[in-house]
Amino acid sequence: MAGSDTVLIVGAGPGGIEAARGVADLGKRALLVETKGDIGGTPYEYYATLTPDLRETHEAMHEMVTAVKEHPLIDLRLNTRVVNSEGEIGHFKVTLQDESGSRTEEEVGAIVVATGFQHFDPGRETQMYGYYEYDDVLTLVDAEQMFKAGRIVRPSNGEVPERVAFIQCVGSRDRQIGNQWCSKVCCGIASKQSIEIKRMLPNAKVFIFYIDMRMYGFWEDMIYWKAQEEYKVNYIRGIVTEIIRKGDKLLIKGEDTTMGRPMEVLMDMVILSVGMEPSKGTLEMANIFNLPREEHGFIATKDGGPLDTVSTKVPGIFLAGAAAGPKDIEDTVSMGGAAAMKAVATLNRLALEVG
Amino acid sequence: MEPMEIPVLKGGTKVATSRVFDRDPDTVPEEDLREAIWALGREGEWIVQPVPEPYYLAPTKYGRLKKIPLEHTWHHKSCGQCGHIPGYSTSIFWLNRLLGYDYFDPRDQTSCTAWNYYASATSNQVAQAAVAMRNFSAAYESGYFPMIHCGTSFGHYKEVRHELVHDAKLRRQVRAIMDKLGRPFVMPEEIVHYSEWMYAIRDELKNRVQYDLSNITATVHPACHYYKLQTGDAIYDPEIYGGQRTAAVTGVVQTLGATVADYSSWYDCCGFGFRHILVQRDFTRSFATLRKIEVMKEEANPDVVLTHDTGCVTSLDKSQFAAQAHNRNVGVPVMSESQFAAIAVGAHPFRVAQLHWHSVDYRPLLSKMGIDPEKAWMEFQGDLEQIKSGAMDYLTWEHVL
Amino acid sequence: MPSDRYLEVPLVEKQRLFDEVKADPRFHTYLYGCYECGICVAACPSARFYDFSPRKIAQAAAREDLELIYEQMNDDIWNCSQCFSCNRCPRQNSPGGLITIMREVAVKNGMRSMKEALAGYTRIIYKIMTTGTQVSPDMLQEDAFPDWGPQVKMVSDNLDLWRRALPPETLHTTGLSWQVEERTMQELYAIWKLTGTLDMISEVDEGLHDIMEEIMDDALEESGISVD
Numbered sequence: 003m004a005g006s007d008t009v010l011i012v013g014a015g016p017g018g019i020e021a022a023r024g025v026a027d028l029g030k031r032a033l034l035v036e037t038k039g040d041i042g043g044t045p046y047e048y049y050a051t052l053t054p055d056l057r058e059t060h061e062a063m064h065e066m067v068t069a070v071k072e073h074p075l076i077d078l079r080l081n082t083r084v085v086n087s088e089g090e091i092g093h094f095k096v097t098l099q100d101e102s103g104s105r106t107e108e109e110v111g112a113i114v115v116a117t118g119f120q121h122f123d124p125g126r127e128t129q130m131y132g133y134y135e136y137d138d139v140l141t142l143v144d145a146e147q148m149f150k151a152g153r154i155v156r157p158s159n160g161e162v163p164e165r166v167a168f169i170q171c172v173g174s175r176d177r178q179i180g181n182q183w184c185s186k187v188c189c190g191i192a193s194k195q196s197i198e199i200k201r202m203l204p205n206a207k208v209f210i211f212y213i214d215m216r217m218y219g220f221w222e223d224m225i226y227w228k229a230q231e232e233y234k235v236n237y238i239r240g241i242v243t244e245i246i247r248k249g250d251k252l253l254i255k256g257e258d259t260t261m262g263r264p265m266e267v268l269m270d271m272v273i274l275s276v277g278m279e280p281s282k283g284t285l286e287m288a289n290i291f292n293l294p295r296e297e298h299g300f301i302a303t304k305d306g307g308p309l310d311t312v313s314t315k316v317p318g319i320f321l322a323g324a325a326a327g328p329k330d331i332e333d334t335v336s337m338g339g340a341a342a343m344k345a346v347a348t349l350n351r352l353a354l355e356v357g
Numbered sequence: 358m359e360p361m362e363i364p365v366l367k368g369g370t371k372v373a374t375s376r377v378f379d380r381d382p383d384t385v386p387e388e389d390l391r392e393a394i395w396a397l398g399r400e401g402e403w404i405v406q407p408v409p410e411p412y413y414l415a416p417t418k419y420g421r422l423k424k425i426p427l428e429h430t431w432h433h434k435s436c437g438q439c440g441h442i443p444g445y446s447t448s449i450f451w452l453n454r455l456l457g458y459d460y461f462d463p464r465d466q467t468s469c470t471a472w473n474y475y476a477s478a479t480s481n482q483v484a485q486a487a488v489a490m491r492n493f494s495a496a497y498e499s500g501y502f503p504m505i506h507c508g509t510s511f512g513h514y515k516e517v518r519h520e521l522v523h524d525a526k527l528r529r530q531v532r533a534i535m536d537k538l539g540r541p542f543v544m545p546e547e548i549v550h551y552s553e554w555m556y557a558i559r560d561e562l563k564n565r566v567q568y569d570l571s572n573i574t575a576t577v578h579p580a581c582h583y584y585k586l587q588t589g590d591a592i593y594d595p596e597i598y599g600g601q602r603t604a605a606v607t608g609v610v611q612t613l614g615a616t617v618a619d620y621s622s623w624y625d626c627c628g629f630g631f632r633h634i635l636v637q638r639d640f641t642r643s644f645a646t647l648r649k650i651e652v653m654k655e656e657a658n659p660d661v662v663l664t665h666d667t668g669c670v671t672s673l674d675k676s677q678f679a680a681q682a683h684n685r686n687v688g689v690p691v692m693s694e695s696q697f698a699a700i701a702v703g704a705h706p707f708r709v710a711q712l713h714w715h716s717v718d719y720r721p722l723l724s725k726m727g728i729d730p731e732k733a734w735m736e737f738q739g740d741l742e743q744i745k746s747g748a749m750d751y752l753t754w755e756h757v758l
Numbered sequence: 759m760p761s762d763r764y765l766e767v768p769l770v771e772k773q774r775l776f777d778e779v780k781a782d783p784r785f786h787t788y789l790y791g792c793y794e795c796g797i798c799v800a801a802c803p804s805a806r807f808y809d810f811s812p813r814k815i816a817q818a819a820a821r822e823d824l825e826l827i828y829e830q831m832n833d834d835i836w837n838c839s840q841c842f843s844c845n846r847c848p849r850q851n852s853p854g855g856l857i858t859i860m861r862e863v864a865v866k867n868g869m870r871s872m873k874e875a876l877a878g879y880t881r882i883i884y885k886i887m888t889t890g891t892q893v894s895p896d897m898l899q900e901d902a903f904p905d906w907g908p909q910v911k912m913v914s915d916n917l918d919l920w921r922r923a924l925p926p927e928t929l930h931t932t933g934l935s936w937q938v939e940e941r942t943m944q945e946l947y948a949i950w951k952l953t954g955t956l957d958m959i960s961e962v963d964e965g966l967h968d969i970m971e972e973i974m975d976d977a978l979e980e981s982g983i984s985v986d
Contacts, residue, residue: 125378125601128386128588128846129797130624134378134599158373177790177850180386213795240796243846247373248621248656257796262811264800434928436886439935440893441913443924450926462928464939467890467946473955475840477876478861479883479962482784484953491945512842524783534952537984538945581841588845626803630839636878638905640839644803667893678907711924716909737923744922751930752923 005092005111005352008033009345012084012287015043016063017323017334017341018116019070024342025114026075030349033108034070034078035098037283041078042067044118045331050149051198052331053190054217054224087113087290091318092352111352112318112345113291115301116338117283119324122173122181122276130244131169131274138163138252139245141172141276142191149195154202156271159250163206163270166199167254168192169242170212174277174328183298185277186328189216192275193225193235200233209236209269211256240265245272277328284325291319300327312341320344370607370617372599385419387589393522394544402528403542406497408549413557418584418593418603424547425557426504428458431496432551435507436468437667444692444711445670446506448699449551451709454758455702456561461501466492469510476631482520486527487534489517494540504549508666511550512582515590518548548590550583552605552665555694556592559612565702568727570614575697576659576689577606577617578649578673580666581626606665606694613701618657622648628676629668638676645676650687660722662691674716690719706730707737708757761829772824775831778863779819779856788855792816798844798853808837812844812853819856827860835860836875868961880966883959888973890946891935895921944981947974951985 009025011018014036025032038047042063045052049059070076079098085105086097092111099105121143124133133139137157148154156163170192174185189212196208210229215237217226229235242256251268258265280288280300287293288301293314296302301321304313312320320341323334398405408424415423430453438445453460470488473480496503505511521528521544532542584591584603594604597611607617628644630637650673653659662673674691681687696710706712706728712719713734720730740756743749749756764772779785798812799805805812815834818826835857844853864872876883886892900911913920917932928936950956951974960967978985 123378123381125380126384126386128848130601132601133374134376135372135374135601137374137376171795171848175793176848178386178846178848180384213793239794240800241848243797243800244624246621246623247619253621255800257799257805257813259794259796259799259813264802264805434936436891436935437893439929440891440895441898443895443921443926443929446929447924447926462926464928464937465942466936467938467942468886468892468935470886470890470892470946472886472892473883474858477879477883477962478858478865478872479876479887479958480955481862481953481958482782484949484955487949487953488946491949495942520784523787527783534949537952538948540945581843585842585845624801624843626839626841626843628803628839629841630803632836632875632879633839635882636875640804640807642905643807648803648806675903675906678909679905708923709925713920714913716907740923741919744919750922751927752925754925757925 005349006109007031007349008108008110009112009114009342009349010035010094010096010108010110011114011116013043013116013118013283013325014041014070014078015116015118015323015334016045016066016331017118017338018043018114019066020335020338021114021116021322021342021345022070022076023066023073024339025346026073028342028346030075030346032076033110034076035082035084036078036080037083039081041070041080048143048146050146051194053187053194054221056194056197084287084290091348094318112320112348114320114322114341114345115284115287115291115293115314115325116322117287117325118281119278119284119328120281122279124172124274124276126179127172128176128178129242130246131172131242131272132245133274136245136247136252138271140271140273142188142195142273143276145195145273149198154199162203165207165269166209166271166273167242167269168196168210168273168275170210170275171241172274172276173279175213181277181279181298183328184216186216187330188275188277190221190225190330192273193217193229195273196229196235197225197233200235207236208233209238211238211240211242213239213241278324280325287325291316293319296327298327301325312337312344318348370597370611370619378599380420382420385421387419389421390519390522390590391546394546397522398544403544404497406493406502406543406545408546409502415553415556415592416594418589418591421589423553423590423592425549425553426502427554427557428453428460429501430460430504430554431499431501432460432462433466433492433503433505433510434462435510435667437671438506442667442670442714444696444709444714445667448693448695448704448710449506451699451704451757452558452695454754455565456558461499463495463499465495465499469507469513471509471513472631474513475509476635483527483530485513486517486521486531489514490531490535490542491538491540493543493545494535496545497541497543503545504551504554506551508550508580508583509668511548512586514548515587518544519587550605550665552583552694553592555609555698556605559609562609562698562702563612563614566613567703568701570701570726571616573615573661573725574618574657574659575610575615575661575663576620576653576657577610577623578627578662578664578669579603579605579623580664580669583666606663609694609698610663613698618659620653620656622652625649627669627672629672634668634672641672642676642679645672646680646685646687649673650677650680650689651685654686654689659689660725661697662689663694663697664691665694677717688717690715690717690722692719700726700728705736705757706733708740708752761825763829764825764832767828769824772828775863775867776822776824776827779859782859784855784859788852788859789816789819790849790851792820792849792851795848798847801843801846803841803843804837804839810834810837812838815853815856816847816851831860831864831869832871835864836871865958865961872962876962880963883962884966884970887950887959887970888943889934890938890943894932894934896932941981944977944983947978948983948985950974951978
């Protein structure tokens with residue numbers, strides 16, 4: 003029996019958008035479900051500019067966002083969640099629920115899960131960064147809101163900061179917290195943000211405290227060298243262990259491991275480079291579709307290896323983006339395309355088997 | 358030059374942000390050891406001594422509620438407290454008596470002997486676990502539940518418990534020793550520090566406060582071994598620094614009505630060092646004064662430093678003499694929160710809190726609290742005269758309550 | 759960087775000592791690996807006053823750098839204050855815990871550094887092992903604590919009287935922190951004998967060992983507790 007000719011894509015961030023576009027461009031119907039009221043996902047909602055090219059996010063994503071909204075073969079359901087799934091490859095019976103609580107059942111032949119990540123909540127860090135004690139301790143996301151507003155000021159007093167520090171690996175690479183992975187993008191985002199701060203506040207001193215700087219490929223000279231050479235951002239090897247108010251400043255304590263000595267310096271503002279964790283939606287979809295999770299808690303790929311990054315252990319269900327583990331946007335969009343290709347190939351194969 | 362009143366920011370433990378952390382219970386990073394303890398009990402590996410009722414449920418670092426017994430407690434005394442700061446233990450006992458709580462002060466108790474572990478390393482894992490389990494079995498056989506006075510003993514016992522839960526071979530070795538001693542092999546359901554009990558009774562104490570403490574500013578030194586060893590099992594309260602730092606001591610002092618002021622080296626160790634306090638005291642003195650007392654003075658100008666461990670009281674108090682001789686910015690009395698709380702609810706500063714065992718001048722603090730230190734000292738001198746003359750063998754509980 | 763100190767000590771000896779450290783059951787929970795973040799150093803009191811780094815302790819053990827580990831066992835480990843602030847390590851190492859083990863191995867093997875570090879310490883070991891309490895009231899003597907000021911002398915001058923002015927009955931002591939039952943001490947001696955703790959002392963101070971052994975053997979004989 004031939005299966006449904008529809009591919010369900012869950013989550014309309016960059017990965018889901020690219021997967022929906024791919025499915026539709028390959029001639030199949032794409033049912034794109036998004037719990038929020040708009041598409042574009044985490045970068046579109048929170049980030050002022052993209053890494054590594056520093057383009058304004060809404061402008062950069064305009065083309066893909068519009069394409070999805072206008073494509074005749076894409077059925078976009080906003081404010082809608084997947085609440086149940088039964089059946090199997092070719093014949094998944096999926097229950098969707100909209101804002102008002104009314105439910106509809108859809109039959110789909112294949113599924114792409116693109117539910118992404120959430121930012122680590124710094125309340126769970128095991129150092130003493132005081133995000134829940136001091137307003138001048140921010141996350142990367144809070145900083146992006148300032149860039150969007152076009153004004154960088156200390157939230158505590160509205161003054162322009164003279165010294166800003168980034169702390170890397172907050173919530174990543176940490177056995178105490180239980181997050182034993184590198185979140186891949188935070189080094190790049192912090193470097194990108196340090197450039198933006200220096201562009202807006204040329205007199206500010208900007209520091210990045212790190213364990214290892216990880217900016218692969220072209221990110222190396224596009225953002226790391228650029229920040230160091232053109233913007234004189236201070237990269238200091240060693241992680242801060244404690245932030246505490248001293249007068250109206252923040253005192254940060256750490257070790258400068260290059261110098262091999264403890265270090266205590268005052269800052270006006272500190273930005274925590276919070277890492278990635280599977281989003282609530284990702285965990286929900288793992289449950290609803292019975293998708294096994296890999297040891298870090300993200301959704302597992304079929305064999306966990308490098309040769310197939312999008313197939314899950316359940317036939318007919320594929321992954322795109324950070325639902326499968328920390329991903330940058332390049333990888334996420336690439337996975338969206340690969341997942342679309344495999345999903346459509348699945349529908350075609352089922353049709354052939356029947357024929 | 359006249360001494361200058363440095364303004365202190367009030368409400369020091371209130372966070373300076375409107376953000377509120379809400380922990381997702383699924384993200385707790387540690388196993389709940391208590392479940393494992395009960396499971397080992399069901400498997401016959403040991404007897405689990407339950408926390409007696411009535412108990413108080415106190416929040417811990419990751420949101421679990423810890424049972425803190427209010428009474429029927431077996432007081433695991435501290436060698437440093439009993440030896441050199443005896444007002445510390447006396448105040449704990451006195452507060453039990455004041456509240457009418459049933460407790461037991463045992464003679465069948467050794468110290469945790471962690472001096473032999475952290476200081477000189479002249480011990481080993483099995484010996485330390487055996488010392489702990491011998492004490493636990495003594496508590497169990499008395500029918501009272503262990504309450505640990507010393508921060509190091511508390512932290513060390515938490516470590517030992519963790520090792521025993523995870524290491525079947527160690528359990529067998531220690532159990533064999535207990536068999537030879539003819540003692541049962543017992544693990545208490547919770548390992549409880551007296552400062553957690555202080556936290557549990559803070560509202561009881563608040564109702565009994567005798568003096569206006571609103572103009573008293575305290576700085577708190579949280580003891581490393583209380584919360585840095587086995588971090589999950591320590592009291593954290595969302596009301597105190599947004600739940601980001603332990604609430605032991607601070608929660609009690611604030612409830613009593615005094616102000617707790619923050620200072621930027623609160624996380625630092627006191628410099629005790631075990632070996633160092635005895636044979637390398639230049640380190641202890643430097644650290645205790647330069648990194649702790651002087652920072653407190655500069656940033657908070659406290660009337661008193663309060664802490665909840667033996668070694669911390671000793672190093673922070675005794676180290677100030679040499680620094681004072683060099684005209685450093687020191688000179689703050691140091692005591693346990695049990696002594697401070699006892700005085701606040703009416704205990705005699707010498708008969709109970711035994712402040713004459715402390716070095717830094719505590720009289721200005723007493724005066725500021727509304728107590729006449731000279732009058733109190735004369736009263737105590739009267740007691741001593743009676744003991745000297747033979748009219749009284751000892752100062753008794755009847756005399757001080 | 760391999761250490762160039764102690765080149766006269768053969769590598770096999772350094773290997774033997776490290777093997778002993780590594781064989782301790784606590785070792786595998788105290789060391790995973792080190793990416794040099796420096797959090798342990800930032801939190802460490804000893805790193806502020808000595809040329810001491812808990813990060814180097816963890817890294818040397820992780821690299822199994824025998825030369826450096828041997829150097830640390832001689833020159834560094836006794837500087838640690840055992841506060842365990844370093845337990846905040848995001849890799850979940852415990853440099854302080856590693857040092858506990860390294861010190862025990864240094865004691866058991868009678869290393870020179872240990873003898874220096876524990877010089878003047880024998881009275882304390884004696885006190886705790888024979889009485890079960892350390893820091894007894896009579897230890898507060900002005901010649902031992904000259905830097906603590908005149909208050910120490912006041913305590914020692916009035917010690918008997920002041921101890922009698924303590925309401926808890928168990929505190930009417932001067933040589934012990936509190937009154938400990940005889941049976942309790944006997945049980946403690948049995949623990950020292952059964953766990954090899956008493957044997958460790960012979961490396962620290964042979965004379966001290968012999969004195970304590972005599973006391974403990976006599977007491978144990980009286981107690982009827984078998985330590986065979």
